[in-house]
Amino acid sequence: MTYNLKPKTYIFGNWKMYLGFDESNILVHALLQQKYVADNMCIAIFPSALAIREVAMAAQDTPIAVGAQNVNWNPKGAYTGEVSAHMFKDVGCTYALIGHSERRHIFGESNEDVRKKLEACVDVGLIPVLCIGETKEDREAGKTQYRLKKQLMKALDGLDMRGGQLIIAYEPVWAIGTGDACLPDDARDVIGWIREEVKLYQSGIVPVLYGGSVSGDNVVSYVSQTEIDGVLVGGASSTYDTFSTLISRVISK
Numbered sequence: 413m414t415y416n417l418k419p420k421t422y423i424f425g426n427w428k429m430y431l432g433f434d435e436s437n438i439l440v441h442a443l444l445q446q447k448y449v450a451d452n453m454c455i456a457i458f459p460s461a462l463a464i465r466e467v468a469m470a471a472q473d474t475p476i477a478v479g480a481q482n483v484n485w486n487p488k489g490a491y492t493g494e495v496s497a498h499m500f501k502d503v504g505c506t507y508a509l510i511g512h513s514e515r516r517h518i519f520g521e522s523n524e525d526v527r528k529k530l531e532a533c534v535d536v537g538l539i540p541v542l543c544i545g546e547t548k549e550d551r552e553a554g555k556t557q558y559r560l561k562k563q564l565m566k567a568l569d570g571l572d573m574r575g576g577q578l579i580i581a582y583e584p585v586w587a588i589g590t591g592d593a594c595l596p597d598d599a600r601d602v603i604g605w606i607r608e609e610v611k612l613y614q615s616g617i618v619p620v621l622y623g624g625s626v627s628g629d630n631v632v633s634y635v636s637q638t639e640i641d642g643v644l645v646g647g648a649s650s651t652y653d654t655f656s657t658l659i660s661r662v663i664s665k
């Protein structure tokens with residue numbers, strides 16, 4: 413399969429809680445050795461909060477950006493165990509994942525929480541990656557658009573981005589970490605629909621990524637679709653072999 417790279421193809425790696433401090437540093441240094449020339453690619457990694465500062469220092473002034481996996485919306489205060497958007501910005505983050513399905517479904521994050529986190533990102537100048545997705549039950553009940561519409565509306569209606577960038581990741585919950593990736597044509601259709609929905613709330617360019625069991629074997633089938641601006645990768649971003657293979661496949665096409 414051949415295709416022309418879009419102006420920018422996003423490859424974001426969510427390291428979840430897979431890697432400790434040393435493992436995170438080893439992986440970022442191994443990726444940096446590759447010296448990916450990234451004029452038409454935007455690569456970012458999302459380490460654990462513990463490793464972010466070191467990873468961001470290693471990646472400073474390189475084509476690899478760093479982001480937080482989650483933020484607290486308060487600037488500071490008595491919020492034991494939490495880390496604010498401001499604190500992540502302060503240690504070199506460019507991006508933050510907001511409303512990842514594991515936050516929504518394991519930790520009970522609501523659409524209202526997601527909205528406050530988006531606002532906190534805008535306040536401090538972090539680029540939010542708003543994650544949305546339907547569950548298997550939604551999908552089987554024909555409620556995919558209903559679920560996504562609700563998540564988008566609660567997150568974006570009246571949200572003033574103040575000229576900052578917004579990125580959306582379409583991540584069907586049933587496809588995350590399951591090996592059951594969404595068919596590329598289905599992801600394309602849903603993302604095409606998301607693009608139209610987003611226009612109700614935001615002007616300007618809003619890149620939309622696909623996430624859910626993306627691997628080196630299937631990545632090209634997503635990024636070759638004009639509607640899909642890139643991928644948010646979980647498991648396959650957490651080892652050098654799998655992530656570098658995936659990036660190389662995108663570059664070499």
Ligand code: PEP
Binds near residue numbers: 428589
């Ligand atoms: C994710 O964590 O956003 C994700 C898509 O995970 P995985 O690639 O492992 O399905």
